[in-house]
Amino acid sequence: MSTTYIVIPAYNEGRVIAEVLRGLREAGYPQIIVVDDGSEDATSKMAREAGATVVLEHFLNRGKGAAVKTGIEAAKRLGADAVITLDGDGQHDPADIPRMLRLLDEGWDVVLGSRLKASLGMPRRKILANVAGNVFTWALHGLWVTDSQSGFRAYSRRALELIDTRTDRYEYDSEVIREIRTHHLRFVEIPIAVIYTEYSMGKANKQGLKNGLKTLARMLLSS
Amino acid sequence: MPTGLSIYQFLLAAIALTFIVSGSLRFFGGAYRQTLFRFLLGSVLWAAVLVFSLFPRASHVVSQWFGFGENLNTLIFIGFVLVFIALFKLVGAVERLEQSITEIVRKEALRGLPARSAPTATRPDSGSASGTVSSRR
Numbered sequence: 001m002s003t004t005y006i007v008i009p010a011y012n013e014g015r016v017i018a019e020v021l022r023g024l025r026e027a028g029y030p031q032i033i034v035v036d037d038g039s040e041d042a043t044s045k046m047a048r049e050a051g052a053t054v055v056l057e058h059f060l061n062r063g064k065g066a067a068v069k070t071g072i073e074a075a076k077r078l079g080a081d082a083v084i085t086l087d088g089d090g091q092h093d094p095a096d097i098p099r100m101l102r103l104l105d106e107g108w109d110v111v112l113g114s115r116l117k118a119s120l121g122m123p124r125r126k127i128l129a130n131v132a133g134n135v136f137t138w139a140l141h142g143l144w145v146t147d148s149q150s151g152f153r154a155y156s157r158r159a160l161e162l163i164d165t166r167t168d169r170y171e172y173d174s175e176v177i178r179e180i181r182t183h184h185l186r187f188v189e190i191p192i193a194v195i196y197t198e199y200s201m202g203k204a205n206k207q208g209l210k211n212g213l214k215t216l217a218r219m220l221l222s223s
Numbered sequence: 224m225p226t227g228l229s230i231y232q233f234l235l236a237a238i239a240l241t242f243i244v245s246g247s248l249r250f251f252g253g254a255y256r257q258t259l260f261r262f263l264l265g266s267v268l269w270a271a272v273l274v275f276s277l278f279p280r281a282s283h284v285v286s287q288w289f290g291f292g293e294n295l296n297t298l299i300f301i302g303f304v305l306v307f308i309a310l311f312k313l314v315g316a317v318e319r320l321e322q323s324i325t326e327i328v329r330k331e332a333l334r335g336l337p338a339r340s341a342p343t344a345t346r347p348d349s350g351s352a353s354g355t356v357s358s359r360r
């Protein structure tokens with residue numbers, strides 16, 4: 001892929017965002033768009049200092065889905081041929097990116113990183129929550145995937161042009177699955193390594209039971 | 224038409240009729256967001272209000288159909304339905320507002336980036352010391 005952008009939605013990730021960016025740059029991916037989703041800490045400043053290509057700021061917190069969509073829109077404006085999205089808390093390994101890009105080069109429209117295809121070391125409650133998310137996504141959108149809530153994904157230019165999402169928060173991930181089905185996009189799932197740290201597991205805005213139920217309610221309303 | 228209508232019955236009937244007519248005009252006039260589902264839902268709802276306001280005893284018949292037995296129960300049931308519909312409409316309105324807010328926030332964040340399909344990753348804000356394109360508040 002000639003022009004690949006990495007899109008990172010970030011909310012209060014000031015402590016780790018520089019490290020995430022450093023890992024990506026060292027892995028050979030310098031074109032990075034960070035979307036600061038209304039953080040109350042120094043996420044933007046840290047991302048800028050760490051050399052992000054573009055730092056966009058939401059002046060209000062609008063949610064992960066909204067931030068990813070803003071980042072993708074920026075990447076399209078900058079002429080991206082492909083976009084990789086990953087989380088800003090450092091749980092995704094840049095070493096998985098080459099395989100994703102290779103699959104896009106082979107003609108796949110969307111590559112979905114799947115934690116459940118390599119769930120060794122994954123907390124049991126996370127596995128359970130993911131399976132529940134998969135079942136609801138399948139019931140609402142009619143497409144079975146092994147990790148409907150993964151934020152580590154790759155999109156071809158064609159997919160970027162066709163996928164049109166409206167939801168703002170975690171239900172975004174499932175909405176993308178709906179769009180894949182609606183537009184008959186060619187997708188493939190690959191196992192990804194996930195780095196669970198004390199930091200990423202302890203974040204208050206992560207998908208807990210309460211947030212999970214809220215996400216489910218929003219999925220129902222937006223389907 | 225029953226004789227001896229009270230002022231409340233008359234008012235309720237007039238309100239229901241107004242909503243039915245305006246809903247029909249909006250639907251057949253192709254108004255924005257007026258889907259067939261919304262039109263049918265609104266029409267059925269207001270038609271029911273119209274019928275019950277003009278013929279209060281109709282609620283007794285409905286009670287018999289549904290096996291409620293008492294008129295009061297039917298009214299409570301209908302009340303729940305109305306509250307549910309109102310809640311549904313409110314949630315929809317809030318959702319649309321949320322989407323509008325997000326669009327405004329996104330527009331502001333993307334200010335300063337080139338228009339769609341620019342050929343390369345240019346830096347509009349070339350004066351930035353860190354080499355970063357930033358959209359600030």
